[in-house]
Amino acid sequence: MSPPLRILGIETSCDETAASVVLRDEEGGGRILGDVVLSQLEEHSAYGGVVPEIAARAHVEALDTLIEEALLRAGVTLKDIDAIAATSGPGLIGGLIVGLMTGKAIARATGKPLYAVNHLEGHALTARLTDGLSFPYLMLLVSGGHTQLILVKGVGDYERWGTTIDDALGEAFDKTAKLLGLPYPGGPAVERAAARNGNPERFDFPRPLVGDARLDFSFSGLKTAVRQAAQSLEPVTEQDIADICASFQRAIARTLKDRVGRGLKRFTGEYQSVDRPALVVAGGVAANQTLRQTLQSLCDGQGFRFVAPPLQLCTDNAAMIAWAGAERLAAGLPADGLNVAPRSRWPLDSEAQALIGSGKRGAKA
Known part of the structure; x- marks a missing residue:
């Protein structure tokens, strides 16, 4: 049993800008209070793929508004939030910088703990939010x-x-x-x-x-x-x-x-x-x-x-990032310092042998 937790999640790892507020109740169940996703599909469709510079600029332009909208839909203010969770990797480095720096700023201004979340962990834990899996x-x-x-x-x-x-x-x-x-x-x-x-x-x-x-x-x-x-x-x-x-x-x-x-x-x-x-x-x-x-x-x-x-919730979204932060907070895992850096490569299993793309930035997968 743990007290109810309200977490603000931020996701900017690729071409979706997203913000969400998720509640984790005393028994470990979850509920999405407010969720907003802005797709950049039109900006990238002419290129046949995601252009990192365009994606990063789009995140900068939209993220503050999306966070405000997510809080409004959830019926809460930043004072009601227990922690901030922001995607820290893996992904496009420009987008990750935008989201993580925004999360750091909010954490610093409010005094709330910050969780730098692995995007893949968000996917891994989503089924516990939606289906209560053990x-x-x-x-x-x-x-x-x-x-x-x-x-x-x-x-x-x-x-x-x-x-x-x-x-x-x-x-x-x-x-x-x-x-x-x-x-x-x-x-x-x-x-x-x-x-x-x-x-x-x-x-x-x-x-x-x-x-x-x-x-x-x-x-x-x-x-x-x-x-x-x-x-x-x-x-x-x-x-x-x-x-x-x-x-x-x-x-x-x-x-x-x-x-x-x-x-x-x-x-x-x-x-x-x-x-x-x-x-x-x-x-x-x-x-x-x-x-x-x-x-x-x-x-x-x-x-x-x-x-x-x-x-x-299968595609990129901030609800899964908020939920991963809530799970980490409830499990007693330490929050991250404001010096945490984004990582374009970040395997979920740190012990796994790198099969492709290992270099200065770490293993790709």
């Missing part, structure tokens, strides 16, 4: 920058079981869409194209790492196969695009079924005492209905509960 559980994080299978053992206690060895799944969707002349963001565009009577059996695209004992992922070879198929058909028709997208999604679904299925079996073997094990899916790609149906069927077959938070 530890441990397994999380599949699929987004534009990450594809990971993570064991969530407790607040601040995570073990990465698998990660991508090249591209993230969201990146594969975006690049496939761009290759086919579909709009940004690529995930929804590919899904819509596939739904236009696309034939998922027309192209037999590869399923990277299927059958491998490791739990890692790979999508670069699949992207290459899509490019080769499109080039062989030039000029592509609307039906060609629909068939390629449907076949691409089918290959992704079959890959996830194998990779995640092995993870579920490992969880069952290591945590036999857990009565109703759970798989949580998080990240923007979690909105894809074909992938959700695949994971739901997989969980049903292995006796797992499948938890997919509401779509607005």
Whole structure:
């Protein structure tokens, strides 16, 4: 039992500016009191991807207003807030600076504690806010920058079981869409194209790492196969695009079924005492209905509960950041000092071996 906590969350890691106020009650349950998200989709769509400088400037222009609106919707003032939680990484460094510096300023002015939150921890703990899950559980994080299978053992206690060895799944969707002349963001565009009577059996695209004992992922070879198929058909028709997208999604679904299925079996073997094990899916790609149906069927077959938070909480949002701050505060974890720095790279499992992108800024994933 802990006293009720009201946390202000700030999220600016990529191309959404967001602020939220979340309540954590005495029994550990959560409720979103006020939540505001401003998308920068129009600013970046002409470039086919996120432009970091444009994103950072947009955060600067909007963040103060969004925080004010979140507090207004929650019916509270800064005096009623118990702590500030701001995304500190991983993400685009310019955006992270905007959000974290704003959080620092509010914490300094109000005397409230500051929690510099790992964006991935926000995703990892969202299911406890929405569904009241107990530890441990397994999380599949699929987004534009990450594809990971993570064991969530407790607040601040995570073990990465698998990660991508090249591209993230969201990146594969975006690049496939761009290759086919579909709009940004690529995930929804590919899904819509596939739904236009696309034939998922027309192209037999590869399923990277299927059958491998490791739990890692790979999508670069699949992207290459899509490019080769499109080039062989030039000029592509609307039906060609629909068939390629449907076949691409089918290959992704079959890959996830194998990779995640092995993870579920490992969880069952290591945590036999857990009565109703759970798989949580998080990240923007979690909105894809074909992938959700695949994971739901997989969980049903292995006796797992499948938890997919509401779509607005799968993509970047500040409610998950506020909730992560509330969980850390309730668990008695120390707040961060005002000298804490943003981190463009920040693996959730600090003990995991870096597979890609290790350098001065740390491991990419």
